[in-house]
Amino acid sequence: MNQRKYCLELLHEYGPLGCKPLSTPNEQNVVIATEVSDKDPLLENITYYQKLVGKFIYLTMTRPDIAYFVHCLSQFMHKPLFPHLKLAIHVLRYLKLSPRKGVLVENEGNFQLSAYVDADWAKASSFRKSVNGYCVYLGNSLISWKSKKQNVVSRSSAESEYRAMSNVATEIM
Structure with a gap:
């Protein structure tokens, strides 16, 4: 099961088609900012972020590889900071590498x-x-x-x- 068409539409809508794809959904040991600062300002257009994370949530039905990062991003739906959007774009670039990844359900007779x-x-x-x-x-x-x-x-x-x-x-x- 995969959501290839949905993933491609998501990539087309949010625009990282020209970017280089990434092999991981996030960089290692990244600490997500939670407080507003000069370096980490609030996003002006939070609906863009909210829609993107909402679409990620739907995509996690067949993409367990992004579930943790979507969990982290969804905690900041009401006051997203610029680094949160940056992480969301990183996830999009990861999806670009393999839009047809999904869950394989095998019929092997093993019910353990x-x-x-x-x-x-x-x-x-x-x-x-x-x-x-x-x-x-x-x-x-x-x-x-x-x-x-x-x-x-x-x-x-x-x-x-x-x-x-x-x-x-x-x-x-």
């Missing part, structure tokens, strides 16, 4: 359910909450995935991982 979980302990300094993500496979086919900020502040990485596993087990059941 398996899940993988990871948590990033207190990643964002502004809210100090951990972000966890998971993916669930039926055989070799990816059937569910999610990236979410935890509801409470964890005191350690072990507690963060435990909460992530607990949340996934609850959602699978």
Whole structure:
């Protein structure tokens, strides 16, 4: 399953067709700005940003590779800064590299359910909450995935991982 046509329309509408494609949805170890400053001003036209992130959210139905970055961008829908738009354009340039990527559902007869979980302990300094993500496979086919900020502040990485596993087990059941 893929959304190639939707992805190409998105690229055409938001214009990075002339840009060089990128091999990753984000640069490594980038800290997303949360406060307004001279270096990081508020966007004047927030509807442009909101529409773009909304289209990214729809695209995550078949593109789990961008789910975490869309999760990060969607937290700033009401007060987006210039660096947030810059990251969104980076994601667009990543999509340009492979617009037909998607989820492969295989018919192999293996119905073993398996899940993988990871948590990033207190990643964002502004809210100090951990972000966890998971993916669930039926055989070799990816059937569910999610990236979410935890509801409470964890005191350690072990507690963060435990909460992530607990949340996934609850959602699978």
